Amino acid sequence: MPIHEKSLIRPENLKVHETLAIDGIDVSGHWSTFIETRVVPDYNENLELEIAAFPGGSKIHRCFQCGSCTNACTINAIEPRFNPRYWIYLIRMGMEQELLRDKDIIWQCVSCHKCTNICPRSVEPEGVMKATALWLEDKGYVPKSPAHVFDEEFSRQVIERGKIEDTEVLHKFLSKTKQPLVQDWLVAIMWGIARRLPVKWGIKTALAQVFKPKARRWKNVRSAISDYIYEEDEMRRQKLQTIAAVRTSQTPQTHLEAAE
Numbered sequence: 016m017p018i019h020e021k022s023l024i025r026p027e028n029l030k031v032h033e034t035l036a037i038d039g040i041d042v043s044g045h046w047s048t049f050i051e052t053r054v055v056p057d058y059n060e061n062l063e064l065e066i067a068a069f070p071g072g073s074k075i076h077r078c079f080q081c082g083s084c085t086n087a088c089t090i091n092a093i094e095p096r097f098n099p100r101y102w103i104y105l106i107r108m109g110m111e112q113e114l115l116r117d118k119d120i121i122w123q124c125v126s127c128h129k130c131t132n133i134c135p136r137s138v139e140p141e142g143v144m145k146a147t148a149l150w151l152e153d154k155g156y157v158p159k160s161p162a163h164v165f166d167e168e169f170s171r172q173v174i175e176r177g178k179i180e181d182t183e184v185l186h187k188f189l190s191k192t193k194q195p196l197v198q199d200w201l202v203a204i205m206w207g208i209a210r211r212l213p214v215k216w217g218i219k220t221a222l223a224q225v226f227k228p229k230a231r232r233w234k235n236v237r238s239a240i241s242d243y244i245y246e247e248d249e250m251r252r253q254k255l256q257t258i259a260a261v262r263t264s265q266t267p268q269t270h271l272e273a274a275e
């Protein structure tokens with residue numbers, strides 16, 4: 016089902032007259048819908064390149080605005096302002112200020128990958144949402160999001176030990192985001208698990224909190240992963256520096272050369 020173009024226009028920019036007659040013809044209500052004229056003076060011509068520099072964002076240029084990602088999106092179904100297709104449009108147009116109006120909800124992507132599975136152009140919109148959230152943090156527009164805090168703790172355990180302990184991830188996530196460690200939903204889950212699983216599972220989990228089990232022969236793998244992450248971070252940092260330098264000094268043609 017195609018997405019309605021109204022999703023590309025903010026509700027406050029739509030003007031409808033409840034009673035209006037033009038040349039004697041009644042055009043009240045939706046017949047008199049107009050789009051308010053807007054002036055956008057502050058394009059960021061490098062916005063697409065900046066977001067493409069973050070992990071997951073490199074295929075954003077492939078989007079042809081079919082809207083399938085938004086139609087399939089889990090979060091859009093409950094929060095219509097969460098609109099991957101709309102944000103990709105803004106990014107490609109360089110409309111940074113317009114994008115910033117949604118900066119507090121972009122991180123809400125739950126990584127269900129429905130958008131990525133359905134995208135006919137292999138844009139990987141889920142990756143673009145993550146890249147956009149990281150870009151917002153990198154630019155200092157938003158503090159570190161809860162999703163980022165969770166990812167960091169998850170990744171830390173994978174890199175350090177090759178294994179994750181769900182209880183530890185949850186505990187660190189709640190304490191780092193300053194949430195109470197005892198929550199109703201958590202207690203309900205723990206009760207459910209305790210009733211269904213054998214006692215030895217509980218003992219194993221408790222021991223894992225103390226002895227932190229590692230994957231076998233993890234040391235070599237860990238250093239390879241750490242090196243890879245360092246190199247990727249360094250490459251991205253240099254790319255962003257080049258884009259920023261070119262932005263202030265040279266022509267649009269050179270922008271593209273700098274990003275390659």
Ligand code: SF4
Nearest residue numbers: 088124125127128130
């Ligand atoms: S991965 Fe994120 S953007 Fe994609 S469908 Fe799921 S919630 Fe929506």
Ligand code: SF4
Nearest residue numbers: 078079081082084134
């Ligand atoms: S990201 Fe893919 S699914 Fe979404 S609008 Fe662009 S081409 Fe369509």
